[in-house]
Amino acid sequence: MRGPKRSRTTWIVLAVAFAAVVWSLDGTGVSVANLAAGWEGARDIFSGLFPPELDGELLQAVGRAALETLQISIAALFFGTIGGLVLAVLMAGNIGAPRWLSGGARLIATVCRSVPELLWALVFVAVVGLGPAAGVYAISLHAAGLLAKLVSEQLEAVDPAPVEAMRMTGASKLATGLLAVIPQARNNIASLVLYQWECNIRSSAIIGFVGAGGIGQALGISMRLFRYQELATLMIALLLLVVAVDQISRFLRRRMGAATR
Template sequence: MSTSVKKGNCGPRVPVDDAGESRAADGAGQPPPAAPRRRRPAEPAGNPRRSRTLWLVFLVAAAAIGWSLHGTGVDVASLAAGWEGAREIAVGLFPPDMDGDLLRSVGDAVIETLQISLAALFFGTVMGLLLAVLMAGNIGAPAWLASSARLIATVFRSVPELLWALVFVAMIGLGPAAGVYAISLHAAGLLAKLVSEQLEAVDPAPVEAMRLTGASRKATGVLAVIPQARNNIASLVLYQWECNIRSSAIVGFVGAGGIGQSLGISMRLFRYQELATLMIALLLLVIGVDQISRLLRRRMGAATR
């Protein structure tokens, strides 16, 4: 039996026999070719909806900034009007007072400021880490306990150190102890928020692996969550130490000890040369603490110069 190829008006060629019957594509013949794939339409170069959103955000931000500048009275004219007073203060700062008795009192104030910052760092870190562990979602603390810890941390950091210092000065009197308690509470609230976010940002794979093995919540947090975030936590604690130095200078204005108390006295008595000496001492103290922090972070593997 001979076969021929029959051409149709449309579709592929199909082999047929003399009787006009087509062969089945069951192995002897070839299956019909697959239908061509449809090409996806080319995506537009820019998303109009996204562009409109960006422009809207930009306009809202610009309006908010303009409203804030107008409401606070910030302009070049106000700076120019106060330039004369700023020049008098700047001239009065030089040369700094280098009297021997003053330098000894400044040294004592610097030591007291350092003691306040370290004591506040200790109490603030202990309280802050405890609150952070309770707040972190991947640790798995009970909901009521996590909510309570979050509320306490919010209260601690919402109240400024200066207001906490006024409260403790009224409670226990003037002195560095009031400054330690005031800075500790604010530092605890701030560290609780930042450390809890670092704990929640760790790689979830090791955490889930430990939970699948049947590990308890405490073991999972100690062995899988905290080790991943320990370097970042250490960096936050060291930065908080630097913040405590600056905060101790602020709370000293209300009698909470440290170099801030001497700064307040010098400013109220218009002793600008003495004020310059105190400012230099505070600057050197902050630079020293920053260098120590960088050294410790480098020891922990941070890429610092």
């Protein structure tokens, strides 16, 4: 009886999922006709991107913007990782933090990751003004909330046997967490941190549109002034930056023993 019942449940889930997709497509107005109707405008934009602008002065400015984007991503990773790890340790159930403390940490993490980086950037632009500092603060908060959730799940997924063995010896919660929980999850945690670095690069490009520095700010100016060849150069620089960070992350993950190809 279990087989037919499971089969019916699967079909019901698939039917509900299909209905949700159809409902979403209808509500958002997604259709091939819309794409076809706007193709001419898109073609004008794409044709304006070529050839990219390769003026020496522009390339120097693009290089400075790329370096600023890299600085934003690294600084935000530093603050986000510290905040995320602290929150994750407090949130993880097998660490055993007091309920009021773990609940507070979970609330803070939820707020940090629920607010998009773009909104955080608008807040910090109003607080500290235009520039990369606002981008660092904005990305740091979102990264801390996201890492807190993902890292706490990694901590809770470790093998419970060493944890219980240490507790049976009378070890404190702090010692158990430091010696039995975190060492088991450290490679996965490091991989998550490296992936967050890649996300920070992309996020810094987005929040730059509201004046938070980096390539994103230059992209926003080029788009508003319809400088499409300059925009193409900036897009290529951003692509190269993302690829470089991705390769560095893959190299570091391989060094840590992660199975990357």
